[in-house]
Amino acid sequence: MAFGLAAMAAALAAGGAARAADPVTLQLKWVADAQFAGYFVAKDKGFYKDAGLDVTIKPGGPDVNPEQVLAGGGADVVVDWMPSALATREKGSPVVNIAQPFKRSGLELTCRADSGVKTPADFPGHTLGVWFAGNEYPFLARMAKLKISTNGPPGVTVLKQGFNVDPLLQKQAACISTMTYNEYWQLIEAGMKPAQLVVFNYTDEGENTLEDGLYALEPKLKDPAFTDRMARFVKASMQGWDYAQAHPDEAVKIVLDNDTSGAQTEEHQKHMMDDVNKLTKGSDGALDPAAYAQTVKVLLSSGSDPVITKEPQGAWTHAVTDKAGIKAP
Amino acid sequence: MRTEALKLSRPAARPRRSGTIARALFGRAVPVLTVVLAILALWYAAAVGMNADAQRQADADAGIADAGWRDFVAGTWAQSHPRLPAPHQIAAEIGRTVFAVAPTSKRSLVYHAGVTLEATALGFALGGLVGFALSLFVVHVPSLDRGLMPWIVASQTVPIVALAPMIVVILNQISVTGLWPKAAIAAYLSFFPVAVGMAKGLRSPEPLHLDLLRTYSASRPQVLRFLRLPASLPFLFASAKVGAAASLVGTVVAEVTKSEDGGLGARLLAGSYYGQTVQIWAALAVASVCGAALVGIVSAVEAVVLRRTGAAR
Amino acid sequence: MSAAGWLGCAAVWLAAWALVELIVWRAPRRGVAGRAAAVAVPLIFGATVLLLWEAIVRGLGVPAVILPPPSAVAARLAASPGMLLADFVQTMKGLAAGYVLGCGGGFLAALAIDRVPFLQRGLLPLGTLVSALPVVGVAPIMVMWFGFDWPSKAAVVAAMTVFPMLVNCNAGLGATSALDRDLMSTYAAPYGVTLRKLRLPAALPFVFNGLKICTTLALIGAIVAEFFGTPIVGMGFRINAEVGRMNIDTVWATIAVAAVSGSLLYGLVAAVERRATFWHPSFRGRRD
Numbered sequence: 021m022a023f024g025l026a027a028m029a030a031a032l033a034a035g036g037a038a039r040a041a042d043p044v045t046l047q048l049k050w051v052a053d054a055q056f057a058g059y060f061v062a063k064d065k066g067f068y069k070d071a072g073l074d075v076t077i078k079p080g081g082p083d084v085n086p087e088q089v090l091a092g093g094g095a096d097v098v099v100d101w102m103p104s105a106l107a108t109r110e111k112g113s114p115v116v117n118i119a120q121p122f123k124r125s126g127l128e129l130t131c132r133a134d135s136g137v138k139t140p141a142d143f144p145g146h147t148l149g150v151w152f153a154g155n156e157y158p159f160l161a162r163m164a165k166l167k168i169s170t171n172g173p174p175g176v177t178v179l180k181q182g183f184n185v186d187p188l189l190q191k192q193a194a195c196i197s198t199m200t201y202n203e204y205w206q207l208i209e210a211g212m213k214p215a216q217l218v219v220f221n222y223t224d225e226g227e228n229t230l231e232d233g234l235y236a237l238e239p240k241l242k243d244p245a246f247t248d249r250m251a252r253f254v255k256a257s258m259q260g261w262d263y264a265q266a267h268p269d270e271a272v273k274i275v276l277d278n279d280t281s282g283a284q285t286e287e288h289q290k291h292m293m294d295d296v297n298k299l300t301k302g303s304d305g306a307l308d309p310a311a312y313a314q315t316v317k318v319l320l321s322s323g324s325d326p327v328i329t330k331e332p333q334g335a336w337t338h339a340v341t342d343k344a345g346i347k348a349p
Numbered sequence: 350m351r352t353e354a355l356k357l358s359r360p361a362a363r364p365r366r367s368g369t370i371a372r373a374l375f376g377r378a379v380p381v382l383t384v385v386l387a388i389l390a391l392w393y394a395a396a397v398g399m400n401a402d403a404q405r406q407a408d409a410d411a412g413i414a415d416a417g418w419r420d421f422v423a424g425t426w427a428q429s430h431p432r433l434p435a436p437h438q439i440a441a442e443i444g445r446t447v448f449a450v451a452p453t454s455k456r457s458l459v460y461h462a463g464v465t466l467e468a469t470a471l472g473f474a475l476g477g478l479v480g481f482a483l484s485l486f487v488v489h490v491p492s493l494d495r496g497l498m499p500w501i502v503a504s505q506t507v508p509i510v511a512l513a514p515m516i517v518v519i520l521n522q523i524s525v526t527g528l529w530p531k532a533a534i535a536a537y538l539s540f541f542p543v544a545v546g547m548a549k550g551l552r553s554p555e556p557l558h559l560d561l562l563r564t565y566s567a568s569r570p571q572v573l574r575f576l577r578l579p580a581s582l583p584f585l586f587a588s589a590k591v592g593a594a595a596s597l598v599g600t601v602v603a604e605v606t607k608s609e610d611g612g613l614g615a616r617l618l619a620g621s622y623y624g625q626t627v628q629i630w631a632a633l634a635v636a637s638v639c640g641a642a643l644v645g646i647v648s649a650v651e652a653v654v655l656r657r658t659g660a661a662r
Numbered sequence: 663m664s665a666a667g668w669l670g671c672a673a674v675w676l677a678a679w680a681l682v683e684l685i686v687w688r689a690p691r692r693g694v695a696g697r698a699a700a701v702a703v704p705l706i707f708g709a710t711v712l713l714l715w716e717a718i719v720r721g722l723g724v725p726a727v728i729l730p731p732p733s734a735v736a737a738r739l740a741a742s743p744g745m746l747l748a749d750f751v752q753t754m755k756g757l758a759a760g761y762v763l764g765c766g767g768g769f770l771a772a773l774a775i776d777r778v779p780f781l782q783r784g785l786l787p788l789g790t791l792v793s794a795l796p797v798v799g800v801a802p803i804m805v806m807w808f809g810f811d812w813p814s815k816a817a818v819v820a821a822m823t824v825f826p827m828l829v830n831c832n833a834g835l836g837a838t839s840a841l842d843r844d845l846m847s848t849y850a851a852p853y854g855v856t857l858r859k860l861r862l863p864a865a866l867p868f869v870f871n872g873l874k875i876c877t878t879l880a881l882i883g884a885i886v887a888e889f890f891g892t893p894i895v896g897m898g899f900r901i902n903a904e905v906g907r908m909n910i911d912t913v914w915a916t917i918a919v920a921a922v923s924g925s926l927l928y929g930l931v932a933a934v935e936r937r938a939t940f941w942h943p944s945f946r947g948r949r950d
Contacts, residue, residue, distance in 0.1 A: 051608060051619065079609050081618060083513070083889070085905055091727045092519065108908045113727050152899075153906025170894075179810050180899055182891040184624040186806050189403075189430065206624055210430045211407060280611040282446075282455035283619030283628060380784030388788075399807070432806060492679075492686040492703070499704035499925065500711075505878035506924025507917055508885040508901065515905070519728060542826075542875055549871060555943050587833045587868070591826050591875060594793045601796035602886070617799040621890070626803070633799045640794015641787070 041074035042249050047086050047095035049232065052079045052279045054292035055201065056099065057271045058121060058300070062260025064274045071252040079280070082183050085154065087115055090237060097250060102230035102315050103161075103327055104154035109335050110328050114238035117336035119254040120311070121261055123303040125228035126200040126295065127158055129220040130207065135194035137218060140166055140225070144174055149181030149188070149196035157327040159197065161318050162227045185210065195220075201295030205288060229315040231299075233307065241339065251343035258305040258346070265301065268293045306341040392436055393426070399433035400425040434627045442631040455611060458635045464612040465600050466639055468528050472535020473596040473643070477589065479536065480543025487544070488551040488577070489569065498548070505541045509534060509599070513606045531607060535599035539592035546588025550581025579658055586651040593643040601636060613639075667721050671714055678710040730911045738915040745900075746919050752896040754923075756812035757884040760819025765876050767820065768827025769869065776835045777853070786832070793825030797886050805891040815896075818887035823876040830875070834868025835861055867942050870935035877931055881924040
């Protein structure tokens, strides 16, 4: 208590005569790492402060559901994947995409070459590791398109993989879900050779869905003051992403400083930063309606148990990016 | 034969006379060391077996046709992502993260253990108080005993760990943040053993003794003070030990969800996430040492209290 | 929620309490009526809590993705019993195997260290270390060792239950009075006989205390273990996956199944305890 008061007093003293910054709470989809470098850079480099914002960044984790935090009022804006956000919207929680810093998708299925899987046609009869908690939608859509059952032989046996690459290393699964910028490198760092791995990228298959967009609640966007705050937030965040593009090494340092667990390694975060930069390259933060349409098409095509049952209405807006002066593509 | 039968009283239950240092050493240290050495030997052997497959694969990848058995065994004890790390690997990791960095750094396990213990202590204090209060109610108010006790039990069957994220979210809404959500989950796990154990303990006096106090026309508070509470002490400490360990587990679980403040749970999550098995084991080792320390504190209090109240026979 | 609404809630609460008091005071202790009263009281309690939950969630307009009303949970329970049953069976496999292993191991370890004081002094301090292992750290390691299916969950449950059982049994074996032990030694009773005729019976209340605590620990352990890599069935999997899909009603339906099955397990152990330790003061002289 006393400590809290002291901290507040210090903060007030530091703030001094500056006008009170608008508070913004950002909930990340995952733990603090280079996947969110842009936001950490924007905070660290003072881009948010210059935009008159006081941003709190909350790391997520395996059982933190960003949409739930958003609905519960625990955050103003969250980083989320579009399939999960659209599924949530269909269930009646009014989440809206306000910006899309990630242009491309980093999701892939990575298989052991010695498992005998060479093409998607080889999947049946094998065990595949999938992330759940909202990340399973792209996989289910893809299997539906390939007309492969996910309920064990003769189709594929699905495992809910933990958030690491152990199942592949321990030969408990033929293939696992990986992100280009993260788990793939974990496999390489654990001693696998690229030649021992077969990678099926979702984008190559035309099955890509939008990842890591920024989402807010629709009713709150009716308030012009909130929209203005979000516009300043998105603009400063994109500044952060651009800075991470230009200075990847410094961005990695900033990410490592923000890792409260103290467990991230520089080697891994460097790999990650380089690959994340590939996904954000050329993005100005505004959502590309064509990419949105592609995501919806993939999700609607997912067979017997569709991720979403009907075309979503009003699931994205350019109001925020327009206000931030970002031209829609 | 007879002398052996006479020795049946447990050593721990006997008030220990202040013996010489040597006796204290031989009383505890030698047996513990023996057991520890036996476990270490088993551990090293198990590490060879657990990591053999990966080692063979690594040798094959490196083009080593036939590594000598010495190199092979040494290899199984020195992998970067072992299935079972060798004890010295864990020790080295703990050395790196406990002694080689400042205890205030985020890379220090001392710092993370501190974060965890803070919430654990708060949670255990809360849980202990709630558990004790509940046991008093349950023993003295019949309708609560019949109505509440089944629900106290049912409360523990709710996998709170599954709810931890939601609890953090909900508490966040009513602006309860920081230490409290973690402590709440720790308390939720620790109140139960205390409540159940104490309810049992408060009912453990013989009817004969209760009747005696009735003939003295003792009031309920007096019965509680002179009979029920002293009789419940052994139960209290047995359940407090379980409760202390449970609140640590609860805190660590909450930290997996609320990883922004760090803590051993956040370390475990990060270790598991990056497949850093050595790091997981190091965090586990530190967590269990913290837990053992908590249980040790309870035991120390128990020894003093039992001696002071004459409950140790 | 209006003031009238809150008043209504308070009235419902008080009425339920009064009813419970009435039953407890009036109902006979024995026979069918007594048993019915024993069941009715917690049910009234539970029904009241559910009613208030429903009223408060609706009254305050809590979003369903945070906390659904019980009616929505009940609807989900009725809608997908097949899925919930399959989950239950999967979780029970790991739970049962782990419970038997953990509790059996704890009991045998307590006997072993009681016989060999050297072991007692050597093992007990280390047992404390094992007990404090957080389940969230153990579970991923067990998945790595024993695969995704139920054996890895059984291993987690065994690791969680072995120590509480050991501590309770150990306390129980020391629960005889010096007078009783002296009596046995005047009979020149050997260790085994003393154990069988005096110390084990005296230890039973503690053993059952351990068994009861372990039922709930085992349930939590089995479910949490399913958070870290599972086949796509099981209560832990369901909770974890459906939180991510925002089907919070399914999450609570699964939690309800878990709570009911856990309570039944506990009740089963408690019933056996009543039969086995009817002589214990806590059962004998109940004048509440």
